[in-house]
Amino acid sequence: MGGAEALAILAIDGKDEAFPAGAQIMPGVVLESVAADHVRLLNNGIPERLDLGSLGRSLDKVQNTMSISANDINALLANAQNIGFELRQPPGGERQLVLAKATSEVEKLGLQNGDVLRTINGVRINNVEDLNRQLVSSAASREITLSGERNGQSMNLTYKVQR
Secondary structure, eight states, X not given: OOOOOOEEEEEETTEEEEEETTOEEETTEEEEEEOSSEEEEEETTEEEEEEOOSTTOXXXXXXXXXXXXXXHHHHHHHTGGGSSEEEEOOTTSOOEEEEOSOOHHHHTTTOOTTOEEEEETTEEOOSHHXXXXXXXXXXXXXXXXXXXXXXXXXXXXXXXXXX
């Protein structure tokens, strides 16, 4: 059954643009495929699925499952003291661990500047020391789950570790 090529309409820097499968959306991000309810991206070679919200609405949360190699985890651990997270306390709020300066290792995980990290594998992360400790203890896991917030919305990222 033939038909028109599917396009994804994505907002890039506040401007809606239509992209066919295979198009580069921004540096390092390629639209892999378009479906009725989701798109698949390759973010620096790492596959991500973005579920589409209702028409005309933004996504309610970030929830992705992706694969990561043991080598990527080791590279992150080798640079754990300088991965770009810092402790901040917003006015009237609780202290937060915020990604302030993403390194290439962190960007491969799909994290972005401004992301707030709350837990790794269900363990509360209160400071950079907790983050480093939990990264080391999760290194041998088959699956690693991060939860937090991105742009005020819930964020859950799950990594299937390829050994």
